Amino acid sequence: MRIALFATCIVDAMYPETAKSTVKILERLGHEVIFPKAQACCGQMHMNSGYMPEALPVVENHINAFDTEDYDVAVAPSGSCVASVKHQHPFLAERLGKPELKERAKAVGARTYELTQLLVDVLGITNAAEQLGSYFPETITYHPSCHGMRSLGLGDRQLDLLKTVGGITVNELPEADQCCGFGGTFSIKNADVSSAMLEDKVKNICSTGASACSGGDASCLMHIGGGLSRTGAKPKTLHLADILASTMEETVSL
Amino acid sequence: MTQVFLGMPAGGQGNLFEQEPFPKAAHRELGNTQMRKNLRHATHSIRDKRLKVVGELPDWEALRNAGSTIKNNSMATLEERLLEFEKNFTARGGVVHWARDADEANKIVTDLVRGTGATEVVKVKSMATQEIGLNEHLESEGIDAFETDLAELIVQLGQDKPSHILVPAIHKNRTEVRDIFLKEMPVVDPNLTDEPAKLAEAARAHLRKKFLAAKVAISGANFALADTGTLGVVESEGNGRMCLTLPETLITVMGIEKVLPHWEDVEVFMQLLPRSSTGERMNPYTSLWTGVTEDDGPQNVHIVLLDNGRTRALADRFGRTALNCIRCSACMNVCPVYERTGGHAYGSTYPGPIGAILSPLLTGIEVEENGSLPYASSLCGACYEACPVKINIPEILVHLRGEDVDAKREKHKLPTQMDLLMKGGSWALGKGKNIGLLEKALPLGRLAAGKDKKIKKLPGIAAGWTKSRDIPAPPNKSFRDWWSDEKESK
Amino acid sequence: MSAKDEILGRIRTALADTPVTEEVPREYRTTSTMSQEQLIELLVDRLVDYKAGVEVIEAEQIPEFVASKLKDASSVVYPQGLDARWLSALGSEVELRLDAPGARLSVAELDATSAVVTSSAVSVAESGTIILDGQPDQGRRAISLVPDHHVCIVPVSTIVQLLPEAMPRLSITRPLTWISGPSATSDIELERVEGVHGPRTLDVLMVRGL
Structure with a gap:
């Protein structure tokens, strides 16, 4: 194609x-x-x-x-x-x-x-390790971004694919379906509410013990990553494409 | 673009306005940790209940589709529906009144109460009367209005304001409710505990005499059926039944958008509403009445059909579906913004996601106070997903932001920072080669980030971002340039 | 211009773009898939969940069960159309009060009455809803409202599974009361508790062979 x-x-x-x-x-x-x-x-x-x-x-x-x-x-x-x-x-x-x-x-x-x-x-991909050679030996958690989840109805497609990556451990994110508070200029115009939402997201991510939070939207991940970084929290953010592209030979590092 | 609407309602519209911009009100409410705890507890428990009872129905989506279409049809034929309702309600002995706005509705109700000679009325919870500020108006006219719904009673006794359309005292927890009862009820057991059942019992004792002696009751209505002239009230406590059954005179105040074409439509909404609102399979009590029934219930039955901005909302073809709202409150229960700020931050009688669109649609976005409401959302879409009549709230929020920006464009002489940012962005993002040009400057951003590769402080409006978040240092080279270098040159 | 004319004029202006109406897609369930025994079981489950008392009995057991439910009552109101035999086993110390056209009990009298016995028009199993439509065996609305204890007869033949099945059985223009459990409130912390202004005790006798 x-x-x-x-x-x-x-x-x-x-x-x-x-x-x-x-x-x-x-x-x-x-x-x-x-x-x-x-x-x-x-x-x-x-x-x-x-x-x-x-x-x-x-x-x-x-x-x-x-x-x-x-x-x-x-x-x-x-x-x-x-x-x-x-x-x-x-x-x-x-x-x-x-x-x-x-x-x-x-x-x-x-x-x-x-x-x-x-x-x-x-393309009929159901097993990332087998069909894409994906390999990522880390413990991650996953935030389903709102627009993918609700406007596109992605369901568990992203999470299910991540779970099939070789070497990976996926810990469930509490209150995963809650918005991270980004919302484009919402994060500036209503910075206080946005920050309060982000605070809960950051707390929930840290509670999973994962070394990274993955997701399908770079913008939300930048927002979440910005909050994690500011609070000095350990987890990083990484787009699911980067995890799916990671292989045994060329393993993406955090 | 929305057409210019000529028939603008003049005069007082009641409680539909922000007192201050949303971000300012939100900032204050966010600091109220007890309220935030109460709200988090209540909204989270109702979310789970709603999902459970909605999940039980295999045809939930079919019901939503039917509900949405029925409402759209009703709005599209509103004049006929209202006239049909008027004819049928009148034929059964009811009296129909029309009110252009809050002030006119208040006057009609006051005159009707006066006509009975009563100096006090009992009320069953109604958003429409809250919207028009009826209680305050009656009080100023020397008529006492007693709220009988438990949450409304808590709000009234506590001299507080409602913060939720279904549970107006949602911002109070059981202990706070007990304290209000102990302080404000003339006769109350001093050993009253904060057990909800005991609190409900105290409310029963407090209101019992009022119900039994009331001559006039005032209600809202959840729906009016055009083809039969029937009205319906959905409730839980039996205070509604008391008000609708025992007094001689019943005055109902209802927004004109509540009319449904056919009586069979009840079967759709009575499946959608209780499950969406209290997360119950059915609410304890629903009453339907058609005008006057000889020997059963009030013999003087009135309805005030209220516009108060509804025709203005109807004129907005991208916003009119907001009128489809059945006031279930599912949208606010799932909203992450509402959960954190509470309903008071929205100023208007209608808080939460639906309020953020409905209030400015009813008043006009150019009313300065309500211009900040459509921005009170991260556009996460949880409200649209939960809405039983499928109101696309995020899309209407975005539409109203557009109306707001256009309205302000005309008012402001000098562009704001946001205007300049958006103008610049329009150029930069309007062509591949423009963004490509700007991306050449990415290494400059790396300089700004410094050693730890984080940008921690931005100037101007962007400072809102860096208050609580870092920005990573940008890459050396954009993807676009990498593609040119690596893919195209090979 | 009258308020009515002005509002209707505003509506016409507002709908100048003439939005179209669409056929309502009524693809939701409208016919039951359950046997009568399943319907009974479902309705019992729902009513118990609402904290109503429920018994499934035979027609000839009605007097006995009415009497046992009302053993603590000192007075009972009943509508004129109610089968008087249903009250025949009540103890002589229980005062029976008939509410009939021309001989209505006052609100104060109803308030001083311990309980009420009525029949019902139709019940919806899926939502646990009993519907009263003011027929002579159910009486006017006040009698099933003011006394604190409601004993309601539900003939099993009147149970349907779905609300859309109940609709054709109702005369919509009569005063309707839909009852799903005793009075309750969710107004404190959105938790349901039973017992506010309406009858705090609801006993449902589901009767076979009636």
């Missing part, structure tokens, strides 16, 4: 390793990965902050970059950005009275998958 990588702005700029991991996993399975260079961002920050006219060029850019016949499916290592592409892009187009853009947005959305959605639902 020819797979277009939608790296997402935060991974592109801040966590390039996660995008490389995504490429590695897919190439390991024998697929061809392309990176449409016109891509930049899904525009979620603008939309969620209420800046709709400012979001429009960002959304249009994404649709222009991905509304091509050049690939079979698009994939992103993010539940949140994929949910934005699938749900928010058509909504913005509708809201701004652009029916043509809405149709194009829906078409792009229909071909865009979150990484584990693609791996499990399309």
Whole structure:
């Protein structure tokens, strides 16, 4: 399959390793990965902050970059950005009275998958150790990010895949389904509430005794990681793509 | 974009407003550790109960789909539904009144009570009368209104404000409730314990005489059935039955959005509502009445149909589904923001996720006080998942943020920091080559991070982030550049 | 302009985009899959969960069970349409008070009455709900409300599994009271406790062969 990588702005700029991991996993399975260079961002920050006219060029850019016949499916290592592409892009187009853009947005959305959605639902991966050679000899816990869990309905896809990584121990995170408090500019506009939510998340992660908290969204992990780092807590954060890409030969270190 | 709405309700809208911006109110409430403990306990126990009873129904999603469609249809044909209800309710001996806003509704009710000669009324919990501030108004007119729902009683006796739509005293624990009873009830056992059953018994004793002697009762309604003219009240304690049955005069105040097209629709909502709200298979008591029944219950029966901003919300085609709300409170029970700030932080009668959309929809987002409400959410989506009528609260929150930014754009001459950030971001993220250009500066960020590779302090509005979180040092090279160097050059 | 005209005008303006109505997808369950014995068992389970007293008995046992439930009562009110034989085993010390058209008990008299016996119209097993619709064997609403103890007869033939099955059996415009256990509240810490303003004791006699 020819797979277009939608790296997402935060991974592109801040966590390039996660995008490389995504490429590695897919190439390991024998697929061809392309990176449409016109891509930049899904525009979620603008939309969620209420800046709709400012979001429009960002959304249009994404649709222009991905509304091509050049690939079979698009994939992103993010539940949140994929949910934005699938749900928010058509909504913005509708809201701004652009029916043509809405149709194009829906078409792009229909071909865009979150990484584990693609791996499990399309590529039939159920055992990471066997099918991807994944190996990661650490004890981790896992935070299911809200948009992946609720907007995309990922269910246990991410957790189940992580559990099948070779050498791994996955400790259950108490109150896992509770938001970490990131919410984009919510973390700035309502910093106090956001911090109170983060505090509980950090506490719960530390209670698992894991050396890392994994998840499917770099943004939430940056938020959680920022809280862990500030409180001097031991656990690190690591995107699940990096864990799935880790192998016996090239083991990712924390 | 939402059309400009011309028929704007004028005059007093009652208790629908923030007194201060949400972040400020939230900051204060977050410091109330006892309240946070109480709320955490209550919301967590109700979450589990709700999941259990919802999980019992194999057709829960089918019920949600039906409930959502029935409500949408009702809103789409609201004029016909209301006229049909009026015709049927009137034919059965009821009297229908219409109120444009809170002030008008308060006046209608006051005049009706006066007409009976009564100087006191008993009340069964009603969001609509809370919204319009009826009790305060009656009091100013020399009429005593006695709340009879246990939680409302706790709030009224404690001279407090409701903080939850189902359990208005959710922010109080049993010991605090006992203390209020001991202090405020004229006749009370001084050895009253904080056992909930004993507290319920004290409330029974306190209100019994009031019920038996009441001449006038005021209620809300959970639904009105257009094709039969029937009203329904869903409750637990029997205080509702007392109010709806014993007095001679019954005055119901109900928002116009509560009307359902067909009486069979009750079968959908009476499955959705109790399980979503108290986490019970069914609430202890539900009463339905159609106008006046000879020889049974009140013989003077009135309803006040209340607009108070509902038509304004209806005009917003991206926000109107907020009117589908059946006031179950599931959204606030699952909300991580509500759990930590409590209901008082939202100012309005309607707190939590539904309040964050409903209040500004009813008043208009341009009302400064309510402009901060749509931001009171991390958009985690737990509310949408729990909503029995599938109101897409996160989407409406985002829509209202858009309305707020647009409204402020017109007001402010100078752009705010956020405006500038978003404008800059729009350019930077609007083209692959623009973000690519900026990413060339990533090594500068590494310099800012220093030795321990953490950025600990940011200026301006971003300081909110670094108050409690570090930012990692950025990488040397973006993925985009790595791709160019490693993949394309080979 | 009247408030009514103005509000209706606002509604028309608000709906200028003429949103469409859709066929309601009623794909939820509307027919029972249970035998009568299963229905009885389910209803018993639900009512017990609500802390109601429940007995499953034969028709001829009604007087005996009514008497045993009301052994501590000093007075009992009953509606005119109730089968008077059901009260025949009550002790002579129990005062029987008939509530009939033209001879209504006052609220104060009801308050001074220990208990009430009524029949019921239909019961929903899945939610443990007994519905009274004001027929002569159930009486007006006040009599099943003010006395602190309610003994309610539920003929097993009136039990359905699902709420949608109960709806066609109701005359919706009569005053309806749906009862799911004795009065209760969840207002303190969202925990349910039984016994507030409505009858604090609910005894349900589920009767076969009635």
